[in-house]
Amino acid sequence: MTENIEDPVTDGRVLRGEATRERVLDAAERLFAAEGFDAISIRRIAAEAGVTLGVVSFHGGTKHQLFATVIERRVAALNADRRARLGVLLSGDKPPELRDLVDAYLTPYLTHASRGDPQWRAYARLIARIVSDDRWYPEIGNFYDPVAQEFLDAIQSARPATPRKELVTALTLTVAAMLSLVASRARIAGLSGDPAGEPLAYRETLITFCLGGFDAISRES
């Protein structure tokens, strides 16, 4: 096939370029998730993607830009999942139950971390790795915190007597607990003696635990 000058956007070269770019981002996502930003070299990403060194720089820019692109690529989808669930809850006749709000925040992440696309599973591990690292927070807080604030508004409506500050702390602890199911699977396995199940398998227990925490804090305020 020769170049198609009538439809340059979908010609062979452009398609190949897009596919290469995706391969590079996927490889970076897998490696950054497994070992972290500093442990991974651009060379290893190139090898993992099956391209040469210059190709990674061409599509990804500097290592830092590449990392940011990997993070940003899936933010919109995760935020949309959470907002859709929140929207359904808010559109009912009665104000939503706290349990449903916690569920709506936790389940999209746990689902991506457990099911389907291996790249999404890698992304979930990557998020778990960097959200608990103050070095990266400024870069990703802007992506995720607005949705967290929307949930906090709804949570505040469900617990009007509890100070906002206490609810913020409770949500922070909840998110930390959620992420630990993805980031600390070896520790869970070591303590329990069995290999850790998928994060989604702990969903009920996690939601029960965190809701119990929210309720205990509401009771004391």
Add this chain to the structure above:
Amino acid sequence: MTENIEDPVTDGRVLRGEATRERVLDAAERLFAAEGFDAISIRRIAAEAGVTLGVVSFHGGTKHQLFATVIERRVAALNADRRARLGVLLSGDKPPELRDLVDAYLTPYLTHASRGDPQWRAYARLIARIVSDDRWYPEIGNFYDPVAQEFLDAIQSARPATPRKELVTALTLTVAAMLSLVASRARIAGLSGDPAGEPLAYRETLITFCLGGFDAISRES
């Protein structure tokens, strides 16, 4: 002062050597805590300690050995704190309350993370960083899990009807929440709008949250 052959263990050279070794370990502890194993070079540790490159290798061995030494150096003290508190609770007439058990596990860490020796604060950050990283768990689980098992035995006595597996999960989520107060201070600050207080300032809220979680899980089992 010349060499004292009557007391070689305390002569000038040996003392100087020990002090240098401590300076190297302290510098490594601070830097590994702040940026992680992979981001820190031996050269930066040497500069931070005010010694030359060879001195770090002489006292610390390979980079990996140095890291392991830094981790191991304070394990015994933290374990002893927790065991002492557990011993007091178990020596009473009545079996200990779950709240006191959770308190006994969390407070020693939070105290070291908030008070006193800046090196202990750095160590607390380092632990928070690597406990949520499966790459390092095999190296540190052996140090910390035996004490966690002793606490789980006591927790099981306080909640005999709850399956051990559920209690293990609850303790894991509790530890993750505890560590997040140290590792995710920027996220807490970003969500709440205020700078995050010291980890110890969240102690009551944390214990209330986690105890509520334990109770909710016990109720459902």
Add this chain to the structure above:
DNA sequence: GTCTATATGTAGATAGAC
């Protein structure tokens, strides 16, 4: 768009002078 070649710096580790 793709890749080779390379510029420039830094990594970990150690041999050997003092």
Add this chain to the structure above:
DNA sequence: GTCTATCTACATATAGAC
């Protein structure tokens, strides 16, 4: 015990051929 000097490998990044 301390430090200099150095080996070898690998890092990021980019200029320029195709």
